[in-house]
Amino acid sequence: MTTDDELEERLRARLQDHFEGAVAHHATPPFEAMLANANASAKPRVRRWRYAAIGAIAASLAATVLVQLWPAQPDPESLLIAELSATTYWTAPSDRWPIRRSTVYLGLPQIDDINDESFEVQRWF
Amino acid sequence: MDDGLEHNPLVSRAALAALHRAAYAWALSLTGYDPAAAADVMQQSYLVIVEGRARFAARSSLKTWLFGVVHNTARRMHRSNRRELALVARFAAEPSETEANGVHGDASLSAALATLPRRQRDVLELVAYAEFTLEEVAEVLGISLGSTRTHYHRAKLALRERLEAP
Numbered sequence: 653m654t655t656d657d658e659l660e661e662r663l664r665a666r667l668q669d670h671f672e673g674a675v676a677h678h679a680t681p682p683f684e685a686m687l688a689n690a691n692a693s694a695k696p697r698v699r700r701w702r703y704a705a706i707g708a709i710a711a712s713l714a715a716t717v718l719v720q721l722w723p724a725q726p727d728p729e730s731l732l733i734a735e736l737s738a739t740t741y742w743t744a745p746s747d748r749w750p751i752r753r754s755t756v757y758l759g760l761p762q763i764d765d766i767n768d769e770s771f772e773v774q775r776w777f
Numbered sequence: 778m779d780d781g782l783e784h785n786p787l788v789s790r791a792a793l794a795a796l797h798r799a800a801y802a803w804a805l806s807l808t809g810y811d812p813a814a815a816a817d818v819m820q821q822s823y824l825v826i827v828e829g830r831a832r833f834a835a836r837s838s839l840k841t842w843l844f845g846v847v848h849n850t851a852r853r854m855h856r857s858n859r860r861e862l863a864l865v866a867r868f869a870a871e872p873s874e875t876e877a878n879g880v881h882g883d884a885s886l887s888a889a890l891a892t893l894p895r896r897q898r899d900v901l902e903l904v905a906y907a908e909f910t911l912e913e914v915a916e917v918l919g920i921s922l923g924s925t926r927t928h929y930h931r932a933k934l935a936l937r938e939r940l941e942a943p
Binding site: 659660663664666667668669670671672673674675677678679680681683684686687689690691693694695 | 781790793794797798801802805806810812815816819820823824826827828883886887890901902904905906933936937940
């Protein structure tokens with residue numbers, strides 16, 4: 653009786669013959685010529701440290717530009733520094749940002765718009 | 778001698794040369810036995826190796842790694858190159874004319890193989906012709922071992938059924 657292994661072995665041999673026949677049908681291109689071609693077409697590789705150096709220079713330039721373009725400190729007189737007490741609750745206009753036990757620094761150009769009674773922020777940024 | 782393999786110090790020119798024919802056979806199979814497309818795949822694979830875009834780290838055998846590089850290159854070319862796309866898509870779906878016509882000898886086997894899905898044929902070929910283990914086949918094709926076993930088992934069953942059918 654033919655065992656499963658024998659069947660598999662026969663199938664494998666048949667497959668080998670088949671694939672060998674398929675390959676033999678085509679001439680194999682020469683290895684040396686292909687490798688030489690590959691060498692001739694290979695692009696010089698930029699090493700990773702070069703990428704790192706270029707990145708560092710670019711970051712440094714970007715930092716310099718940012719520092720130059722950064723706006724100057726605002727005039728202190730135009731700033732309202734509102735310090736809220738520990739028990740005070742203050743609610744932003746949207747009612748979504750309750751702030752407690754915090755010191756809030758608000759850059760508000762129109763100090764007159766602030767009413768101590770209602771502490772209503774007219775304009776803020 | 779400068780063999781252009783400085784990016785792959787663990788790969789020797791002689792070892793690559795010894796595997797060249799088997800790798801070309803694999804490229805032929807991946808391209809539906811189209812010699813021009815297979816040569817393109819091999820040329821591109823060697824370029825990838827020479828440029829160090831694929832590096833052999835000796836985690837597997839050199840043969841497994843090389844077959845994996847060829848497979849990935851063929852897939853990349855299949856995606857990026859319209860000509861290869863048309864060729865490979867056509868051949869992936871159907872047997873090549875020469876295969877279907879039994880030019881390579883075993884006509885019934887050719888016909889039976891042609892009915893198998895591409896992945897099953899690849900697994901069968903790598904096991905039967907390239908003599909890889911299933912673990913190595915999984916590595917070459919970039920699929921799980923379980924999936925490889927399933928493909929292999931189904932391929933054998935399907936082939937047997939078709940070959941034994943009157």
